[in-house]
Amino acid sequence: MTEDRNASWREELRKSMKPKERTAIERVPMNELDPVLRARSRDEVNQGLTAEQAVTEAKRCLDCGKPSCMEGCPVNIDIPGFIKNIERGEFAEAARVLKKTSSLPAVCGRVCPQEKQCEGSCIHLKMNSKPVAIGNLERFAADFERNSGKASLPECRSSNGHKVGVIGSGPSGLSCAGDLIKMGYEVTVFEALHEIGGVLKYGIPEFRLPNAVVDAEIETLRRLGVKFVTDCVVGKTVSVSQLREQGYECLFVGSGAGLPRFMNIPGENLINVLSSNEYLTRVNLMDAGNPETDTPVFRGRKVIVVGGGNTAMDSVRTALRMGAEKATIVYRRSEEEMPARLEEVHHAKAEGVEFLTLHNPIEYIGDDKGRVKAVRLQKMQLGEPDESGRRRPVEIPGAVEVLEADMVVVAIGVSPNPIVPSSIEGLNISRKGTIVVNDDMQSDSIPTIFAGGDIVRGGATVILAMGDGRRAAAAIDAYLSR
Amino acid sequence: MNRIVKKERFSEKVVRLDVEAPLIAQSRKPGNFVIVKIDDKGERIPLTIASADTERGTITLVVQAVGHTSARLCAMEEGETIAHVVGPLGRPTDIRNYGTVVCACGGVGTAPMLPIVEAMKKAGNRVIVVQAARTKELIILEQQMKQWADEVVIMTDDGSYGTKGLVTNGVENVIQREKVDFCVTIGPAIMMKFVSLLTRKYDVPTIASLNTIMVDGTGMCGACRVNVGGETKFVCVDGPEFDAHQVDFDQMMTRLGAYRDLEAVEMRKPLR
Ligand SMILES: Cc1cc2nc3c(=O)[nH]c(=O)nc-3n(C[C@H](O)[C@H](O)[C@H](O)COP(=O)(O)OP(=O)(O)OC[C@H]3O[C@@H](n4cnc5c(N)ncnc54)[C@H](O)[C@@H]3O)c2cc1C
Ligand code: FES
Numbered sequence: 001m002t003e004d005r006n007a008s009w010r011e012e013l014r015k016s017m018k019p020k021e022r023t024a025i026e027r028v029p030m031n032e033l034d035p036v037l038r039a040r041s042r043d044e045v046n047q048g049l050t051a052e053q054a055v056t057e058a059k060r061c062l063d064c065g066k067p068s069c070m071e072g073c074p075v076n077i078d079i080p081g082f083i084k085n086i087e088r089g090e091f092a093e094a095a096r097v098l099k100k101t102s103s104l105p106a107v108c109g110r111v112c113p114q115e116k117q118c119e120g121s122c123i124h125l126k127m128n129s130k131p132v133a134i135g136n137l138e139r140f141a142a143d144f145e146r147n148s149g150k151a152s153l154p155e156c157r158s159s160n161g162h163k164v165g166v167i168g169s170g171p172s173g174l175s176c177a178g179d180l181i182k183m184g185y186e187v188t189v190f191e192a193l194h195e196i197g198g199v200l201k202y203g204i205p206e207f208r209l210p211n212a213v214v215d216a217e218i219e220t221l222r223r224l225g226v227k228f229v230t231d232c233v234v235g236k237t238v239s240v241s242q243l244r245e246q247g248y249e250c251l252f253v254g255s256g257a258g259l260p261r262f263m264n265i266p267g268e269n270l271i272n273v274l275s276s277n278e279y280l281t282r283v284n285l286m287d288a289g290n291p292e293t294d295t296p297v298f299r300g301r302k303v304i305v306v307g308g309g310n311t312a313m314d315s316v317r318t319a320l321r322m323g324a325e326k327a328t329i330v331y332r333r334s335e336e337e338m339p340a341r342l343e344e345v346h347h348a349k350a351e352g353v354e355f356l357t358l359h360n361p362i363e364y365i366g367d368d369k370g371r372v373k374a375v376r377l378q379k380m381q382l383g384e385p386d387e388s389g390r391r392r393p394v395e396i397p398g399a400v401e402v403l404e405a406d407m408v409v410v411a412i413g414v415s416p417n418p419i420v421p422s423s424i425e426g427l428n429i430s431r432k433g434t435i436v437v438n439d440d441m442q443s444d445s446i447p448t449i450f451a452g453g454d455i456v457r458g459g460a461t462v463i464l465a466m467g468d469g470r471r472a473a474a475a476i477d478a479y480l481s482r
Numbered sequence: 483m484n485r486i487v488k489k490e491r492f493s494e495k496v497v498r499l500d501v502e503a504p505l506i507a508q509s510r511k512p513g514n515f516v517i518v519k520i521d522d523k524g525e526r527i528p529l530t531i532a533s534a535d536t537e538r539g540t541i542t543l544v545v546q547a548v549g550h551t552s553a554r555l556c557a558m559e560e561g562e563t564i565a566h567v568v569g570p571l572g573r574p575t576d577i578r579n580y581g582t583v584v585c586a587c588g589g590v591g592t593a594p595m596l597p598i599v600e601a602m603k604k605a606g607n608r609v610i611v612v613q614a615a616r617t618k619e620l621i622i623l624e625q626q627m628k629q630w631a632d633e634v635v636i637m638t639d640d641g642s643y644g645t646k647g648l649v650t651n652g653v654e655n656v657i658q659r660e661k662v663d664f665c666v667t668i669g670p671a672i673m674m675k676f677v678s679l680l681t682r683k684y685d686v687p688t689i690a691s692l693n694t695i696m697v698d699g700t701g702m703c704g705a706c707r708v709n710v711g712g713e714t715k716f717v718c719v720d721g722p723e724f725d726a727h728q729v730d731f732d733q734m735m736t737r738l739g740a741y742r743d744l745e746a747v748e749m750r751k752p753l754r
Contacts, residue, residue: 192700194519194526194566202702231568233700237505258702262714269707269714269733271740278703286525286697294525294550295697296744370736417701419719 005063010084014063027130028057032347039320039351042206042289046110046139051091054140058087061132064123069134072121075467077101079118083137095145098138099154103175103470106146106213107200108463109139111310115342117463146216156224157184162480165190165248167234167420170198171462172254172453174217175469176476181224183477188248189226192233192419195285198256200462202285203277205314207321208344235423240449250448250476253435254469257454258417262410263306267364271371272298276307276315276411283318300407303327304375306361307411308338309459313345315409316353327353328403332360332380337390358382358393359401364408372408377401414459424449434458440475441468450476484567487540489560492622495547497556498532498593504539506531506569512577512597513691513723516541516569517699520554524565527551528696528718530594530668531570541567544593544622571699572722576689579606581663584686585631586653586677588614591669592623594691598666603630607664610635612652614673618643650676657684664688667726671738675731682727690726692717695740708734 004010031047032038038045049057061083069079078097085094098105114120114135122131145151162185166173169191180187195201200214222228232238234255243251260275262268279297282288288297303319305312308331319327329348331338334357338345349355356377363376379399382391416433428436428445435451436444443449452468454460488500506516515530527549533542547553558564575598583602587595592613603609609630614637615621621643627634636644637652645652649669656662657680665688667677674690681688694706694717701719708715711728715721 192568193698194568231566232505233568233571236570237509237568239509258700260702260704262704262707264714269709269737271737275704278697278705281697281703287523290523293523296525296741298741298744370733370739419700 004081005065009088010063013084013088017059019062022060022062023124023127023129025056025060027060027133028053028136030133030136035347035350035352038207039317042321044210045207045347048143049136049140051144054086054091054137055089057133057137058083060124061087062123068121068123069118069132072117072119074117074461074463075101075470077118077138079134082141083132083134086137086141091141091144092148092150094141095151098141102463102466103178104171104217104462104466105138106142107171107209107217108466109135109137109142110209110213111204111341112463113341113461146213151220153220153223154182156182159186160184162186162249163188163247164476164480165243165251166254167251168192168198168254168256168453168455169196169228170254170256170453170465171200172256172465172469172472173198173252174221175466176252176254176450176452176473177226177469178221178224179470179473180476181221181226183473185477187226189228190232190234190238191228191230193285194230196228196230198254202281203311203314205280205284205318207317208314233419235419240420240424244448249480250450252469252472252476253420253449253451253455254453254465255417255420255455257414257459259415260410261413261415263361263412265362265364267366267372268410270364270366271369272300272406273364273372273408273410276305276311276409277414279315279409280311280318283322289322297322298407299323300405301325302405303407303409304330304361304403304405305409305411306330307413308333308335308340308357309411309413310340310344312409312411313340313348315411317348317351319407319409320351320353324407329353329355329357330359330361330375330377330403331355331357332393333390334358334382356403360393360395361408362400365402372405375403375405375408377403414454416455416458421455432458440478441472442475442479447479483563483565485563486558486560487538489558492544493620495556496590496620496622497545499543499545499555499558500535500538500540501543501564501567502539503541503567503569506567507534507536507539507541510534510541510570511574512601513572513575513594514570515572515594515699515722516543516567517571517696518543518551518555518564519566520551520558521565524554525551526566526697526699528571528693528699530691530693530722532593532596544590546590548590568699571718573720575601575666575691575723577601577605582608582610582661584610584612584653584656584662584665586612586614586649586665586667586669588649588669588673590693591667591673591691595666595668596623596626598668599627600630602666603632608632610656610662612637612649612656614638614649614652614669616640648676649673650680653677654680657681657686662686665726666691671731671735674726674729675735678726678729678731688726689723690729691723692721692729692734694734695738708737
């Protein structure tokens, strides 16, 4: 909880301004690159707040007695606690408060769906004003600490002699490793790819989450003593039983939901129809847009991206940056149902992305060389709500359109990567392919196996993956100190 | 970092590399492949593991210079290192005692066939290898094949060695001569397509090892997808071997050409 809400500095700060004065301040907008210029550049779109802007924004927070924002946060970060430290100019202290709960604040400040979480529960909304920019402030504090060069290494307990392995280096694996090393465990992270970071590296583009931000977190873990083994596919290169023989007493599986889904419609295997994972991996992980590298990528001129999530927004905006003249989102529901972060939708529109909602591809049409040249789209309308609570899209009979496209990126979701789960004999796996765990993120079938993030939840979010990793670390500690 | 400990040139465009990769050497099985990335700026390409030496901790790759990266690999020398080698990937070959097995291979398919020939023989099969190439100089690994196979049939397009004709002529001769229970084919897509058409005619169950474009090799991207029996499959995790009679080879060949224009640009770049 907000333990130092009663600290004298905080009480004084609360009294220093009337709530009315605080609510009268307009929400400070994020400094952004110009949409026309940025749509052709890799530079980060959001430039962050200045210290002065951050302090002003922090003043808008009323330091509520029962902060509803914290309830909106999946990991209950002490939000007023860090914001009030920003208000009084103690930026490093603000970062410290964040780090108590979140191991990746610089990342989460950039990629969390704040409008559905903390900011969606902010008291300001009840007063018909814009919520406090909690995400922007989180990012500010975390960036301040990183850029100050004074980020102190957290203290680690002395080695307790226990060895734990972490499979996958996405946000869940990194957070689990970070907590375990601080508790005195010997931790090795095994990663299938040649780079550390999971989706943060291969999926989310540079213009939204610079690699330097992720690398700083990885570097901290390295300095704390976490060992990283890349090019190691657990279940293939080494088996889980071999890891046990090597002395790993517990394993945390954070192998993500890396398996792209397709729609199984005619023409889906035409050339230049690809999954968002393939497209983003080529451009982000393999740097295919750079003429110096060997990996090829097709530069579509008329690009259609199918889907309405963050992955779709990242793909369509990447297509612009790769030179597309026209980049269109095709989504079968309406904009309201789009799962993407609101800010990404706004940014995409400002950059010139076209939105074709209530349309669903039913066929891809190819040219004589087997390359896609057009998409047949079924028009949809919204019907009754489905299990997800969103209104179900239903076909409008006979309403079919054809749209030209020389490249199609399919971003309709991912399934859990089966390599690790299927390689562990006796592991309880759900029908959807996720690993079944209890509240402590512990497998209910094999007590030495813990899991979290997308391999447990299906495609979810960075903050949930991070939270799972930390919860698992605590549970592993409890289990091994029995 | 994976050091090249030995290099041997089989022909102008084909080399054999023994590469340090102790973990992979230990766990690989016939049919598995690795993904190789030469350096920071390199692309990820799949290569089948031809054999392994667990004591030395090396795997053997046979590389044919067909694109930018394979040409770079062929130009590498002993002592140099390949930055990333990951594997063993894919499902291993289903080795069983089928009876009589014909192994039909050509081009880059010859090297990956070698461990399968060995394993099939060890499983008690009568193994007949039909190996094809354009001309004599391009026939590789014949002696190694002979070590395990009951018979090695060599076919060349120009008749400069063995029998003149295509791999399919060789396979058909064997099928007409004796009862064949199973066929494995590895090679260029067009070759596998025709072997498959032939064995279907004779009702011989056949598996083909597909060499599609890949990126990660772990099921993450779908670049490797093929149509098998009307369903989309990922070669890197569901394969690389499939029931050849179910594979849509025409679609596979089209997809293999996805980056041909871009590859042509890469090929004009000087080798780093
Ligand atoms: C393009 C894109 C944009 C997104 N945008 C957002 C966003 O804005 N906000 C948000 O909150 N979420 C977003 N997400 C979702 C978020 O990234 C994921 O929920 C999160 O990364 C899951 O973390 P994880 O640790 O479970 O797995 P991942 O990040 O998927 O990492 C798993 C890692 O495990 C490795 N691995 C898999 N199998 C093995 C094996 N057998 N052996 C060794 N290693 C293995 C993988 O290579 C990978 O590196 C986005 C996802 C994508 C794809
Ligand atoms: S190579 Fe990426 S899924 Fe097969």
